[in-house]
Amino acid sequence: MGASLLPFQVVDYFKPGIFPLMFLTGPLLYLYVGSLTIEDFQLKPIHLLHLIPFMLVAIHRSTIQVVPISSSPDLVENPQYLFNKVYYTLLIISAFSYWFLGLQLIIKHRKKMPLYFSNYTGKNSLNWLIFVLSLFLIVFLASFFSFFVNNILGLAPVSYTTLPLNLTVFTFIMVYFGINQSAIYSREKVHSKLRHQQLSPEESLPKSGGALLSDEQIAALSALVKNYLTDKKPYRNPDYNLQMMADDLAISRHKLSHVINSGQKKNFYKFINQFRVEEAKAMLADPSFNHYSVLGIATECGFNAKTSFNRIFKEETGLTPTEFKQTLERSTN
Template structure:
C-alpha cells in the first residue's frame, strides 16, 4: 500500500469517527449542552482541516473554497479554549464578547482577498507557486503559530486555576476527570507542536519534511479522536464543573490585607473549628462522595468564605484533602475491625465516600504510608 492510499484511508476513517462523535455529542440528552456543542464544533473544524487529501482529490487546482477551508484552522483552538472554560465552570455562558476570538480567522481571510480571493485562476496558481515570497502567507503562518502558543498557554492557566478551586471547595472524584483533561490538552499540545514545526518547514528549503509531518499529524489526529471517543463512551459524566465566582484563598487573604474589616479574629476561627470538627465526627458528611464546601457551610452556618479560609489557610489543607482525611480514618477503623475481614477494599472505599479505587489508594497511602491491602495485612 503506497503512501497516498494510506493517507486517504487514514483521512476517511478520521472524518467518519470525528463526525460520528460530533453527531453523538450534539444529539445526546445531557445538561452539558454547551460543552458538548463546543467540542462537537471543535471536532468538525479539525475534520475540515484534516480533509485536505480528500478535498484535493476532487479539486483540479487552487480555489477560493480550498483556501477558505484551510483558514478554518484559525477557529480550532479558540473553540477548544471556550470548551475548556465551559467544562471547568458550571456557570459558563457564551456571550457576544466571545466573538472576538474570530478576529484571527477574519484577518487571515481579509489579507488574502486582494491577491488571492479576488484574482483569476492563473494568478492563484502563481501565488501558490511563489508561496515562500508571499507576505500574506508568511503573515498567516506566523499568526497561526502565535495563536497556537497563546491559546495553549491560556488553556493550561485555566486548568491550573480550576484545579486549585476544585481542591479548595470540592471533595468528589472530579479530580480524576480533571487529570484526564490535562492529559488530553497535553496530547493536543504535542499535535499542535507538530503543526508549528510543519509550518516552519513549509517555508524553508525542506518542504518535503513539512509533507511528512502532515502525514504524522493526520495519524495522530485519528488516534486522539479514537481516544476521546473511548473516554466519552466509557465516562459519559466526565468532569464536574466548579463555580467561576468562587475565589482562591490567596485572593481572599489579599482582600483581608487590603480591607481589615473583612478579617476574622482568632477567637472566631477557634469556635468555627470546634463546630466544624464536631460536625464532621458526628454527622459524617464525608460519606457523601460529592460533598462540597458549600454543603458544609450551609449545614454549620459558617459563610463559605470564612470556612474556606479556616480549612485551606488556617489548617493548611485543601478541602479535598481535609475531607479525605476523615474518609481514610473511617476506612482504617473498618480495616481494623476483625469482624469485617471479609469486606473487600472496594466495598470499603464506597462505604467511606470514595468512588474511585485509584483516588482511594492514593489518599490512603498519602495518609498512612501503605496501601489499604498492606495496612490490613500489617494489623
C-alpha cells in the same frame, strides 16, 4: 480533511477558503478548557476578540487574488503564495499561544483542587485533557515544523501535509472525551438531604467587621463543621466537595474555606480524608466488618480507589490498611 478530498480547490468557488477556520481551533480549545476549569465561566462579549485573527484573514483573502495553501510555495512562479506564508506563520503562533494558555488554566485548576474536592478523579483532574494537549503538541509540532520548513522557508519540496488529517483526528478525540466529561464545578446550588434546619452560623455569630472572620467565629464554625461531619458523615459520598458542605451548613464557601484552612491548618482534601481514615480505622477494628475487603471498606468510607485509600491511610497512620489490620490482630492475640 474534506477540502483535501475535493476534486477542486475551495478557493475557486469561495475566495477565503477554509484556511481562516483554522484560526478558530486555538480559541475554541481555550474557551472549552476555560469552561471546565474556571468556576462560573460564562461567554462574554469580550471573548469575541478571539475572532479577530479569523476575521482579518477571511477579509484579507476575500480582497486579494487567492492561491490554495496546497499550491507551489515557489514565489517566483507563484508570488501570491507570500500571503499564505504569512497566514501559516500567524497560525503557528496562534495555535501554540492558545495551547500554552489552555495548559495554564489546567495548572491553575489542579492547584485549586485540594481546596474544593475530597477525591481526585480522571474527570475533575482533567488527565485526559492533559493527554490530548500533549498529543496536540507532539503531533502538530511535527506537522507544523515540516510544513513550515518546506512551504514557508522553501528548503525542500513537499507534496502532502498531514495537517488536515491531524486536525480531523484531534477533533474526533476532543469530541469523544468531551461528551464523557461532566461539569467540574457546580453551576447551581446543591440541595443536600443533609442540610441543617437551623440558624445559619453567619446569622448567629457576631459580625467581624472585616473581610476575614474573627478568631471567635473561626472557633465556633470549626466546632460546627466537626460536629456536622461526625454526626452526618457526608464524606461517605465519594463526590463530596466544598460546595456541598457550604450548602449543608448555609455558609458561604469563601468563609467555609477560610475556616478549614485557618482553623484546621489543612486544605479541604486533607481535612475530609482525615475523617475518612478515622472511619476506616473504626471499621477495620470492628469484627462485624471482617467480611469486608480493603476495597469494600475504602468504598464505604468514601474513597473512590484502593490506591488512593492505601496512600492516604499510610500518610495518616504510617501503616497501610492491611498492616493496620494485622497490628490489631496481633495485639488481641
